[in-house]
Amino acid sequence: MTSENIQIILPLLQKQEVELYVKREDLLHPFISGNKFRKLTYNLQEAKKQKKEYLLTFGGAYSNHILATAAAGKEFGFKTVGVIRGEELEIDLQKTFSKNATLKKASEFGMEFLFVSRSEYNQKKEITFLDKLQIKYPNSYLVPEGGTNSLAIKGCEEILTTNDTRFTHICCAMGTGGTVTGLINSSLKHQNILVFPSLKGNWVADEINSLKPNKKNWKVILDYHFGGYGKVSDELITFINQFKKQTSIPLDPIYTGKMMFGLLDMVQQTQFKKGSKILAIHTGGLQGIEGMNVLLKQKNKEIIQ
Numbered sequence: 001m002t003s004e005n006i007q008i009i010l011p012l013l014q015k016q017e018v019e020l021y022v023k024r025e026d027l028l029h030p031f032i033s034g035n036k037f038r039k040l041t042y043n044l045q046e047a048k049k050q051k052k053e054y055l056l057t058f059g060g061a062y063s064n065h066i067l068a069t070a071a072a073g074k075e076f077g078f079k080t081v082g083v084i085r086g087e088e089l090e091i092d093l094q095k096t097f098s099k100n101a102t103l104k105k106a107s108e109f110g111m112e113f114l115f116v117s118r119s120e121y122n123q124k125k126e127i128t129f130l131d132k133l134q135i136k137y138p139n140s141y142l143v144p145e146g147g148t149n150s151l152a153i154k155g156c157e158e159i160l161t162t163n164d165t166r167f168t169h170i171c172c173a174m175g176t177g178g179t180v181t182g183l184i185n186s187s188l189k190h191q192n193i194l195v196f197p198s199l200k201g202n203w204v205a206d207e208i209n210s211l212k213p214n215k216k217n218w219k220v221i222l223d224y225h226f227g228g229y230g231k232v233s234d235e236l237i238t239f240i241n242q243f244k245k246q247t248s249i250p251l252d253p254i255y256t257g258k259m260m261f262g263l264l265d266m267v268q269q270t271q272f273k274k275g276s277k278i279l280a281i282h283t284g285g286l287q288g289i290e291g292m293n294v295l296l297k298q299k300n301k302e303i304i305q
């Protein structure tokens with residue numbers, strides 16, 4: 001499965017003499033968005049092979065991965081359980097659904113939820129907690145938070161194809177690092193992988209190293225997290241709306257919007273040599289716009305169009 005590369009035409013790019021293309025992974029599936037589709041593909045095959053009944057995974061209340069897992073379960077014949085951070089969400093579930101399109105849609109796909117406190121959620125990698133979950137949901141296939149494991153990385157190695165060898169730079173947003181690790185593994189040595197974390201912290205490079213990428217042709221760009229995961233600024237929202245007007249390509253506020261903002265800012269600052277050919281991966285995440293707009297409206301801010 002390959003997705004199309006679309007060239008972006010903007011005065012800034014012409015002026016700096018760099019080419020920019022966007023790989024539209026966001027169009028792979030309406031709900032199993034972009035990189036989450038890649039990350040789930042081989043895990044679904046493995047779960048089938050092991051004859052598992054449930055897919056069980058973890059996420060925050062607006063998680064793209066939670067919705068992707070719910071949709072994949074429905075489509076490929078698994079029951080799904082989402083362990084969700086935030087026990088307060090369970091108090092009035094109808095109210096939660098009315099404010100949170102992610103959980104509402106996941107529930108419509110048949111996902112069962114286990115709402116847990118933040119401290120319990122932090123045990124998501126601990127054996128005793130996982131054993132408890134296995135007792136509650138026997139015969140379940142565990143997918144880690146964000147979907148990152150070795151099979152996910154294998155799936156993300158298929159994002160780049162032989163058509164992409166002419167690019168000098170490949171840009172991608174990062175959460176857990178699985179996607180960029182797949183990109184690094186299947187890139188060519190002369191290509192530069194630029195990683196744009198949407199989380200704040202200097203540990204992101206360690207996180208990628210722990211996933212053992214097979215090359216060192218990558219660099220983390222730390223300047224465009226906008227205050228951290230889930231945080232946005234007026235400037236970012238304005239940028240996302242303007243970019244869509246100019247290119248007809250929607251961006252999400254958590255990942256791809258920050259990456260594209262950062263990447264164009266770097267072009268502006270002439271950080272790319274003339275003649276650079278940049279490929280930006282659109283990892284999807286557009287389902288998150290609705291939830292973000294609810295929060296922006298509450299604050300009387302500009303919303304994402």
Ligand SMILES: *Cc1c(COP(=O)(O)O)cnc(C)c1O
Binds near residue numbers: 148175177179180
């Ligand atoms: C989950 C997600 C990412 C981050 O992927 P990781 O493999 O966790 O680094 C990037 N972009 C979008 C749209 C996502 O949903």
